[in-house]
Amino acid sequence: MTVSTPDSPMPSNKENGSAQPLRFPVICIDGPSGAGKGTVTWRLAQALNYQLLDSGALYRIVGLKAFEAGLITEDTSNAIDEQAVLALTQNLKISFVPNNDSGRVDIIVNGEAVGEQVRNETIGGYASQIAVFPEVRQALLKLQKDMATRSGLVADGRDMGTVVFPDADVKVFLTASAEARADRRVTQLLTAGQEADFEAILATIKARDDRDENRATAPSKPAEDALLLDSSTLDANAVYEQVKQHCRDKGICFNS
């Protein structure tokens, strides 16, 4: 699998000691579904002119393709063929293109744009089913690391601060209660003109949390040096301001 993004010419804007080689800053935003990671990641990437890594999109694409290939079925008790998912993963060519209208990246797979369907909860569930496979995670590791070699990076996921970028300049683990996160999903779906059942959404969020937190490889958990931020009672702006201040404390320079 390969991933590309539009080249960014921005050099490091982290204060750099003259004895150290120039390296690009990395900011990791990890946490469970609906915590607000994507929202704060987008704002940081915009403000800093950094690239954005939506690592969840990688797992979602693999989950979607595995489903389309018949490797995942609706019945979650059926075993999934890890080697077949791995082979499929290795053949994917993915690129991310920032989309100012949606405030997320558009995902291009093998030259074709993937629709918004990839963001839905069903595909999120498929993603978490294939995300337990160590070899699939390994196949996605190098390309994620490579994204930090071209410019500053804001990376959104579950294991950005623990596994992919353990030496990152800034690590944040953003949480919120399952109820607050389900409530946000309901609002999101209703705003998009879709139906939303709070109890059903809460149940799927809890099931995904459980799978992500309890898998053996790269479970979702805060890095030891991460700032823990509970957004249950904070609006998106307050979260952004707190994360921005933490970035400043860690030496990241904002122009405004």
Ligand SMILES: Nc1ncnc2c1ncn2[C@@H]1O[C@H](COP(=O)(O)OP(=O)(O)O)[C@@H](O)[C@H]1O
């Ligand atoms: N602090 C917040 N308070 C309320 N709603 C929020 C907050 N942060 C994000 N949202 C909204 O919640 C939904 C999920 O946010 P998102 O950033 O996609 O979360 P994640 O990437 O962690 O799954 C979106 O509709 C977003 O606008």
Ligand SMILES: Nc1ccn([C@@H]2O[C@H](COP(=O)(O)OP(=O)(O)O)[C@@H](O)[C@H]2O)c(=O)n1
């Ligand atoms: N770094 C990552 C990112 C996502 N994932 C998996 O991919 C799924 C979808 O991630 P996502 O970030 O798109 O999900 P949301 O938080 O947006 O709902 C997660 O539930 C995880 O199972 C992962 O294992 N590691």
